[in-house]
Amino acid sequence: MIAELFYRRQALILGTLSMVGLVVLWQIAVDGGFINPFFISTPSQVWAEFVVQFEDGQVAANVGATLYCFAWSMGLATVAGILLGMLAGWFSDVEAALEPFIWFKYSAPTVAFYPLFVAWLGYGTPTIIAIAFLFALTPIYANTLSGIKNTDRDLARAARSFGAKPYDIFFRVALPGSVPVMMAGLRLGVGRALTGVVVAELFGANAGLGYAITYYGQLMQTTRMMVSIVIVILLGVILTQILSFLESKTDSWRTDTGR
Numbered sequence: 001m002i003a004e005l006f007y008r009r010q011a012l013i014l015g016t017l018s019m020v021g022l023v024v025l026w027q028i029a030v031d032g033g034f035i036n037p038f039f040i041s042t043p044s045q046v047w048a049e050f051v052v053q054f055e056d057g058q059v060a061a062n063v064g065a066t067l068y069c070f071a072w073s074m075g076l077a078t079v080a081g082i083l084l085g086m087l088a089g090w091f092s093d094v095e096a097a098l099e100p101f102i103w104f105k106y107s108a109p110t111v112a113f114y115p116l117f118v119a120w121l122g123y124g125t126p127t128i129i130a131i132a133f134l135f136a137l138t139p140i141y142a143n144t145l146s147g148i149k150n151t152d153r154d155l156a157r158a159a160r161s162f163g164a165k166p167y168d169i170f171f172r173v174a175l176p177g178s179v180p181v182m183m184a185g186l187r188l189g190v191g192r193a194l195t196g197v198v199v200a201e202l203f204g205a206n207a208g209l210g211y212a213i214t215y216y217g218q219l220m221q222t223t224r225m226m227v228s229i230v231i232v233i234l235l236g237v238i239l240t241q242i243l244s245f246l247e248s249k250t251d252s253w254r255t256d257t258g259r
Contacts, residue, residue, distance in 0.1 A: 073132030085144025135196030143185025147178025187243035
């Protein structure tokens, strides 16, 4: 019974054990004098500071500000990425028209556009959302494009033989078959959107986890800074695991590409 449970949840159990082991080693390394606590603090001190910040509302305020920008940027990137990816995957002319912009987005660091967005949108939430949107857009678009283009040829041929029209093939064959690949793109986009939000908050914000990291880092208050860093890590893990779970539910939709 225990062995069966372990094999079913092996990835979760091993991942949890590795994280717990890392925290224990962190505490031992600092307590043993191998690492100066000024540079990294300790898990016990970070936890105590987390409780303090949670009780005075800092955690709720910063997490709320970050998740607000994350939700907007991820939502916009999802709609734009999937829509453009479907159009580009189905119409080669659209793909050719969008390709230069996508390659430009791949090659140019998104953070370099931060001053432009500040000039256009000002400091704060709009600029943060715009930066995170660009971070998340590319993987969602690319995976949707790949999913539509790699439609199972045998299924499409069979549909045509039964008199299916192009829009029937798109909505009944190409689109359902591309859902697992789209979900993989969304999983990648979640991590990139959160990264974009935190990076933008590092440069210019008055609330949020990135803002707290910068603020306490400038004051050399390592423990308070580590609270926000740990929360960012946990948020990234949780959001990614949620998308991984949803992605696993679409595995049965996967088909061979026929290529």
